[in-house]
Amino acid sequence: MFEVNTAIKLLIDPESGAIVDANPAAAAFYGWPVDQLRGMPISQLNQLASDELRHQLHQAATTTAAPALHFKHRLADGSVRDVEVHSGPIVLEGRTLLFSIIHDISERIVLEERLRRTQRLDAIGRLAAGVAHDFNNLLAVSLASVELAERKLGPDHPALVHLDDVKRTVRHGAELTQQMLVFARQGDLEPTRVEIRTLIAQTAELLRSVLGDKISVTTELAPTLPAVRIDPGKLELAFINIALNARDAMAKGGRFTIYAKLVDDGRICITLEDTGCGMDSRTRTRAFEPFFTTKNLAGNSGLGLAAVYGLIKQSGGDVTLESTVGVGTLVHITLPPHERFTPVSMTVPSAPRVIMLVDDRDDVRRALAMALEDAGLIVHTAGSAVEAIAALVELRGSLDAVISDVAMPERSGVELAGDIRTRWPGLPVILMSGHRYAPTTAAISGWLAKPFSIEEVLVMLERVSRKQR
Numbered sequence: 001m002f003e004v005n006t007a008i009k010l011l012i013d014p015e016s017g018a019i020v021d022a023n024p025a026a027a028a029f030y031g032w033p034v035d036q037l038r039g040m041p042i043s044q045l046n047q048l049a050s051d052e053l054r055h056q057l058h059q060a061a062t063t064t065a066a067p068a069l070h071f072k073h074r075l076a077d078g079s080v081r082d083v084e085v086h087s088g089p090i091v092l093e094g095r096t097l098l099f100s101i102i103h104d105i106s107e108r109i110v111l112e113e114r115l116r117r118t119q120r121l122d123a124i125g126r127l128a129a130g131v132a133h134d135f136n137n138l139l140a141v142s143l144a145s146v147e148l149a150e151r152k153l154g155p156d157h158p159a160l161v162h163l164d165d166v167k168r169t170v171r172h173g174a175e176l177t178q179q180m181l182v183f184a185r186q187g188d189l190e191p192t193r194v195e196i197r198t199l200i201a202q203t204a205e206l207l208r209s210v211l212g213d214k215i216s217v218t219t220e221l222a223p224t225l226p227a228v229r230i231d232p233g234k235l236e237l238a239f240i241n242i243a244l245n246a247r248d249a250m251a252k253g254g255r256f257t258i259y260a261k262l263v264d265d266g267r268i269c270i271t272l273e274d275t276g277c278g279m280d281s282r283t284r285t286r287a288f289e290p291f292f293t294t295k296n297l298a299g300n301s302g303l304g305l306a307a308v309y310g311l312i313k314q315s316g317g318d319v320t321l322e323s324t325v326g327v328g329t330l331v332h333i334t335l336p337p338h339e340r341f342t343p344v345s346m347t348v349p350s351a352p353r354v355i356m357l358v359d360d361r362d363d364v365r366r367a368l369a370m371a372l373e374d375a376g377l378i379v380h381t382a383g384s385a386v387e388a389i390a391a392l393v394e395l396r397g398s399l400d401a402v403i404s405d406v407a408m409p410e411r412s413g414v415e416l417a418g419d420i421r422t423r424w425p426g427l428p429v430i431l432m433s434g435h436r437y438a439p440t441t442a443a444i445s446g447w448l449a450k451p452f453s454i455e456e457v458l459v460m461l462e463r464v465s466r467k468q469r
Contacts, residue, residue, distance in 0.1 A: 008102040010042075011090075014061035017042050017054065020097055029104065031076030047072040047080065060087035061098050073102070082109045113285075114320075135173065136434030139451035141363050143170050144371040147454050151374055170451060191315065193338050194232045196225050196268055200258055203239045207256065211243060214253030222261045225268055226337035230315045238308040242272045242331050245305065249276025249329065263334065267317075270333040279323040287321055354378040355461075356395075358388045358404035358416065359432075371454045385411035389419060392427075399427060401461060403448070406433035417443040428464050 002009055002021075008029045011020040022030075022037040030037065030045065046053055048071065060066050066087060073083045083102050090099040146166050153159055200219055208217045239258070246256050254275035263269045279287065288309040308331075312319040317335040357372065357379055359365040369379045380395065382388035385408060392399065402420060404413040411419075417429040421443040428445035432452070446460045 008104070010037075010100045010102065011092075012042055012057065012087075012098040012100060014057045014089075014096070014098045017057060026102070029075070029102070030073070045073045047074060057098060060100075061089050061096060064088060070105070082106045136450040137361055137364050139170050139173050140434070141367040143167065143451040143453060144367040146170070148367075148371045148374055191229050191231050193227045194230055194235065195227050196260060196270070196335075197221050199232055199236065200239075200260055200270070203236050204258060206236075207240070207243050210240065211247050211256060215247060215250055216255050217243075218255065218257050220257065220259045225260055225262065228268060228315075228335045229338040230335065231311070234311050235315075238311050238333075239272065241305065241308055246272070246274035246276055246329065249274055249278070254328075267334045267336050270335070272331045272333075273328060275328045278325040278327050278329055279321075280325055284321060284323050287323075288319070353400050354380070354398060356380045356382060356388060356391060356399055356402045356404075358382045358385065358402065358408070358413070360384055360405065360408040364405070372457065375454050375458060384408055385413070385416035385419070388416060389423075392420070392424065401428045401430060401445075401464065403430045403432060403457070406431050414443070430460060430464070 002023050005023070006025050008026045009023045010026055011022075012018070013020055019037050019040050019042055022034050024034065027034045027037060032040070042057070043050060043053055048056065056069065060069075068084050068086045071083055071085055072080050074080050082105050084105045085100050085102050087098050087100040089096050091097075146163050150160060150163055153163075200221060204217050204219050211217060243256060246254075250256075255273075256275075257273045259269075259271040259273070261269055288305050309319055312333055312335070315335060317333060319334075320332045321329065322332070323329040355372070355377055357365060357369050358381070359368070360383055362383070365381050365383065369381050372379050380391060380399070382391050385404070388402065388404065392402075402416075404416050406413040408416075413429075413431045413433075417431065420427055420429050429443065430446040430448060431444050432448040432450055434450040445464050448456065448460060
């Protein structure tokens with residue numbers, strides 16, 4: 001059984017630490033012939049410090065039920081593998097030896113680390129989505145208040161230039177939260193059928209001017225590739241973000257190559273490779289986290305690769321990274337073909353003049369109501385779905401539309417929309433949220449992502465009105 005069994009087996013002298021015997025499976029795994037393994041000190045394989053290794057040998061030789069231990073073993077070619085070792089004492093010809101069975105767990109360790117990294121990124125994504133939602137509520141109050149102030153002051157007031165600065169700042173804040181939400185896979189996308197060969201070729205042309213003369217940009221694309229379903233502008237931006245990181249890693253010049261091919265499961269694999277300085281293990285494991293950056297540049301948000309991660313995940317794909325210090329970096333993006341997606345359609349009814357505004361936050365409700373009333377609407381307000389239903393009963397159908405926040409205590413805006421559709425089927429419901437994703441429910445007539453301008457609300461109401469007609 002020692003000779004023929006395919007498990008890797010060693011007999012070790014626990015006193016000297018020398019390998020007494022090895023089976024053919026061990027020779028095949030470690031890369032040394034059996035004759036050379038015999039007599040070799042186990043310390044030549046095991047990467048533990050000598051004192052710790054002697055202690056482990058003694059423990060294994062004197063314990064009949066020793067637990068499996070995790071070590072790193074070096075092979076003849078210099079590579080290091082993660083191994084799980086099951087060891088126990090065995091007496092042969094009056095001599096106590098250590099009998100060890102070794103399992104190569106390198107692949108399992110890689111998969112476990114990938115799982116931990118994904119779980120960590122998902123947790124950070126949930127946190128980012130929550131922060132972005134609250135921040136978008138604050139921006140919604142700011143934008144509504146600024147627009148209200150602009151109308152009150154009139155077109156020639158000298159303070160308007162300062163209000164314009166505030167609006168630009170609010171818009172910039174909204175862009176940052178959008179990047180956070182893309183990372184959290186809750187960003188609003190406009191997916192369509194995209195011919196990936198064409199998009200990569202067009203992006204490569206753009207990158208040749210962006211990356212400069214010192215960096216050559218090439219593509220290696222399979223002759224035929226199926227179309228994918230994705231937001232083309234966001235995918236192009238993802239390629240640009242990756243390329244800009246590559247440019248920073250190739251200060252003295254280099255090569256940036258985009259590969260695309262079909263893989264065995266029918267997905268498209270796009271690899272973006274640079275010949276830059278590469279990343280160490282810490283940078284590599286945190287590269288997709290939002291706000292993590294190694295750059296010391298003003299205005300760098302650290303959201304570039306995080307947004308890439310969110311876009312690809314939200315589009316049904318996957319993104320991984322390989323990098324070696326001094327060699328370069330590869331970013332692998334896999335996407336399903338277009339045919340695996342089913343488009344979602346939404347119907348939009350009705351027409352508004354008198355509306356109900358529902359939001360559990362007093363500041364958001366007050367600011368939006370004032371701005372909408374100033375724009376000529378009659379606005380009733382409610383602080384919850386329960387209050388809204390009670391008010392609707394009192395108003396007895398005199399409303400033209402309901403605009404409701406999504407995330408509210410007790411009952412959400414989606415549940416409110418369902419209740420309204422059941423009791424007042426002709427009354428349209430427009431939902432709004434700082435999360436920037438539209439629920440796929442037929443009960444809603446429109447969607448507003450905070451922060452939005454009052455003009456956007458009026459356009460949405462007009463669109464709903466046209467659909468109803």
